[in-house]
Amino acid sequence: MVSDPIYPLSAWELPVNFNWCLTPITVLRRDLLLTLRRPAELMTTLFFFIIVVSLFPLGIGPQPELLREIAPGVLWVAALLASLLALPRLFAADHADGTLEQLALAPQPLSLIVFAKLVAHWLTTGLPLTLLAPLIALQFDLPSSTVWVLVASLALGTPILGAIGAVGAALTLGLRGGGVLTAVLVLPLYIPALIFGAGAVEATLGGLDAGGHLSLLAALTVFTLTFAPWAAAAAVRISLD
């Protein structure tokens, strides 16, 4: 195992056996590398986010008070849709070329590998969305105090979107109409994240403390990140049958 050429990092000779975490780290590095080699996909998701958000003022009207009022909901729903569209990136390519089967055969727990994929996915989807949000908030004339809450809520909430989405994406691997089906499965489960995330920003807009919302959102993130990789791993195994 240690001298296995497939695991470039396994040259680490540690007194405690940490080999179980080498595969997940390799998967994380690989996924990051693959996404960064094809930055167009990443940019498409981000531009989708910007375009959807920009459609709302055009549909509703440019009154600043109105825009400020709807901004938290619009930004969050757009983030929801953008991460939904990014979900096929998680497993679809690996499923198509057989990599996913090899990962499922690895001696390390599949849930850990799925978790590594989720981290890579968040770094290339959730994090850029979060960093882009302040810019969009300017379009909606959000006061700067709320912008920070918006960034915090997206930073806490986007991992939930990826983790729950991973279950839906894994369940629909290789099925007809996969994309729309994933949306139908996953969007109802996104509702708590939407409520707490948009609620935090709205509370700040209304002069209230956002701490309660953010704490609940953080609790939800921890809960989801604990259980979703497990369910997603089960779903991946089902799809590989």
Add this chain to the structure above:
Amino acid sequence: MAIHWFKYAAPASFYGLAGRMIPWFTGAAVVTTLVGLYIGMVLAPTDFQQGDSYRIIYIHVPAAWMGMFTYLVMAGWAAAGVVFNTRLSGMMVQALAPTGALFTFVALWTGAFWGRPTWGTYWVWDARLTSTLILFFLYIGYMALRASIDDPRRADRAGAVLTLVGVVNIPIIYFSVQWWNTLHQGASVRPGSSSMATVMLTGMLVMAFAAWMYTIAISLARVRSIIIEREQHSAWVGELLVAEGHGRPSGTSEALPGSNEQGAR
């Protein structure tokens, strides 16, 4: 005396058991529906605030209860399927889903018609209404997933994962929606918050019982169709068809005319 609990986990033996149980549950459903409707529509007095429109409660509340409860039963069967890997569990989940979705839809529909005369609107974003709507979406998601998977065993397992993820999320969704609701709009109108007369409560409980009996009867009937459809190539179905005079010579493994793996709606 050991009881062979798993004997009826085999679809072939459950098929017969379900067939023997269906008449009893159907009869109970018909009788309790008639009794419940009689209590609700004739014996129960007119409400002094809402007039006769409150009588929709005899459909609405049992349907809402049944819609919620059916999802829990589905999750129970899904968990049993994951743990014991029994084929019947997945079939039961599949058989229950349309009835659960139907009851949830009936609850929303009758709720709209009840809300119009009492609240003056068909729909409010009340916590209960919203979470019932989301429950309806979960049912739709399950059925959509099932419908797009051709292999019934894979559909069983995928559906089980989705149902279990859904049932873990239901309390979270419910409480988040409730909290969202209290933040957005003050206390909203709640049906049935006033103390109910005994006769009204009796009528409602009898109707709830009728909904249970109906759900059991219809899901057993549906699971029988699912069993026959999925086991159509097995020997016992061939013998059954010959015994019932459908004239398929035993030994051939030809599919039943007009049947495919689309499942029972």
